[in-house]
Amino acid sequence: MTSAGEKVTFTFEGRTLTARRGQSVASALMQSGTTVLTRSFKYRRPRGYTCGYDVCGSCPVTVDGLPGVSACSTPVQGGESVDRERGWPSADRDVMRVSDLMAPLLPAGFQFRLFRSHPRLAHLAEKVMARVAGAGRFPTAEAAAATRTLTSTARPDVLVVGGGLSGCAAALGAASTGASVALVHRGPLGGRALARSGSAAWEGTTTPVAALAARLADEVRAHEAIDVLDGTALSWFETGVVPVVGGDRVVDMWPTQLVVATGSYDVPGLFPGNDKPGVVLADGVSKMLRVDGVVPWRRAVVLTDCERGDVLAAQLREAGVEVVAVVHQDGADGTLPGPRHLTGRIEAARGLKTLRAVDVRVGGRVETFDTDLLCVALRERPADDLALQWRYVSAGSPTSVAGGWSGAPVDEDGLAVVGSAAGWLEDDPEQARAVGEAVGARAAGVAR
Numbered sequence: 001m002t003s004a005g006e007k008v009t010f011t012f013e014g015r016t017l018t019a020r021r022g023q024s025v026a027s028a029l030m031q032s033g034t035t036v037l038t039r040s041f042k043y044r045r046p047r048g049y050t051c052g053y054d055v056c057g058s059c060p061v062t063v064d065g066l067p068g069v070s071a072c073s074t075p076v077q078g079g080e081s082v083d084r085e086r087g088w089p090s091a092d093r094d095v096m097r098v099s100d101l102m103a104p105l106l107p108a109g110f111q112f113r114l115f116r117s118h119p120r121l122a123h124l125a126e127k128v129m130a131r132v133a134g135a136g137r138f139p140t141a142e143a144a145a146a147t148r149t150l151t152s153t154a155r156p157d158v159l160v161v162g163g164g165l166s167g168c169a170a171a172l173g174a175a176s177t178g179a180s181v182a183l184v185h186r187g188p189l190g191g192r193a194l195a196r197s198g199s200a201a202w203e204g205t206t207t208p209v210a211a212l213a214a215r216l217a218d219e220v221r222a223h224e225a226i227d228v229l230d231g232t233a234l235s236w237f238e239t240g241v242v243p244v245v246g247g248d249r250v251v252d253m254w255p256t257q258l259v260v261a262t263g264s265y266d267v268p269g270l271f272p273g274n275d276k277p278g279v280v281l282a283d284g285v286s287k288m289l290r291v292d293g294v295v296p297w298r299r300a301v302v303l304t305d306c307e308r309g310d311v312l313a314a315q316l317r318e319a320g321v322e323v324v325a326v327v328h329q330d331g332a333d334g335t336l337p338g339p340r341h342l343t344g345r346i347e348a349a350r351g352l353k354t355l356r357a358v359d360v361r362v363g364g365r366v367e368t369f370d371t372d373l374l375c376v377a378l379r380e381r382p383a384d385d386l387a388l389q390w391r392y393v394s395a396g397s398p399t400s401v402a403g404g405w406s407g408a409p410v411d412e413d414g415l416a417v418v419g420s421a422a423g424w425l426e427d428d429p430e431q432a433r434a435v436g437e438a439v440g441a442r443a444a445g446v447a448r
């Protein structure tokens with residue numbers, strides 16, 4: 001029996017690798033020098049660690065015969081067998097990469113146009129493409145047997161979806177009134193906040209956001225009235241049920257009040273080569289450095305349009321990565337001393353298999369920076385999908401959703417939205433905690 005943090009071994013495509021128990025599979029692979037984690041379906045372009053939070057779909061691997069496991073969000077247990085899923089003879093060198101060169105000949109839906117008089121041939125072409133893409137593998141019999149699903153029902157007074165700083169605060173606020181509370185969260189409680197710095201972190205101050213999130217997560221775990229489920233809330237249906245899937249369980253939740261605390265998404269940059277391994281979103285970078293404790297990069301360029309650029313540059317430098325440039329695409333100027341601050345935009349991310357260089361357009365000229373990391377630290381957008389579903393179904397019309405609620409927490413009968421899901425970022429973490437607790441307590445009051 002091993003505990004979190006202990007050295008363990010696992011098998012990766014026949015090789016034995018060493019890792020810390022609990023670090024993500026992706027970080028363990030990158031630590032061993034593996035940067036290509038899969039290939040894209042159609043053009044077989046190399047894909048690597050990008051978002052870090054099971055959002056982008058760039059890191060599916062097969063673990064012990066079970067396909068489609070996100071390497072970025074799956075902890076190493078020790079003893080497992082990990083394989084990449086696409087690429088022949090390997091994901092590193094895939095002969096089907098030639099399809100990328102033929103891209104102009106293979107536009108989307110080309111088979112229907114080419115075989116429009118021969119529907120059977122079109123379907124045959126689809127089958128061949130699915131086989132070539134490597135999609136649709138079945139789990140092995142052992143893996144399928146191990147994933148048998150148990151279904152149950154729960155009727156909490158308050159269901160909180162999202163276990164970051166605001167979600168934990170809302171769950172604690174609701175539980176403090178005596179209500180029954182369920183909190184659904186995928187991964188370590190505390191969420192993205194665990195890896196974040198306050199905006200002044202580059203000056204060498206503490207990281208209050210991460211510290212507060214860790215403390216609230218401990219309080220939630222210790223609270224008897226809060227049932228924590230490691231899983232994903234799939235949707236909110238008009239009958240009022242929220243199905244939650246996690247591990248070997250599906251729980252049909254029938255909450256009286258729903259509190260959405262699903263946080264925010266990183267926004268990718270738009271430039272050629274933005275899908276290359278080595279182009280990584282800001283929260284993915286922070287998680288790799290601060291949660292997994294792995295530094296797989298030597299040099300970095302940071303792209304930003306807000307104050308996150310300086311924060312990420314500081315985190316990278318603190319981890320020993322040389323930050324060669326911070327590119328401000330909004331025209332603002334950075335304040336972090338050290339790296340070059342440029343006002344411009346990314347012209348292209350280059351490299352045959354993984355990122356090797358970044359071209360930056362500054363005015364009328366293009367500068368090239370050799371780097372193995374392009375950290376994309378753009379302004380985030382609220383992860384408000386679940387709240388939109390609720391609004392859409394209960395309002396009955398998409399127009400009444402227009403306008404949303406960005407800028408302020410929503411707090412009404414049936415639904416509350418808190419934290420960055422409401423478009424409100426935790427610049428002041430104590431205030432985020434106070435709002436979360438107040439909204440949770442009110443939700444509990446309405447529910448009871």
Ligand code: FES
Pocket residue numbers: 048049050051052053054055056057058059070071072073
């Ligand atoms: S889903 Fe794993 S890196 Fe995005």
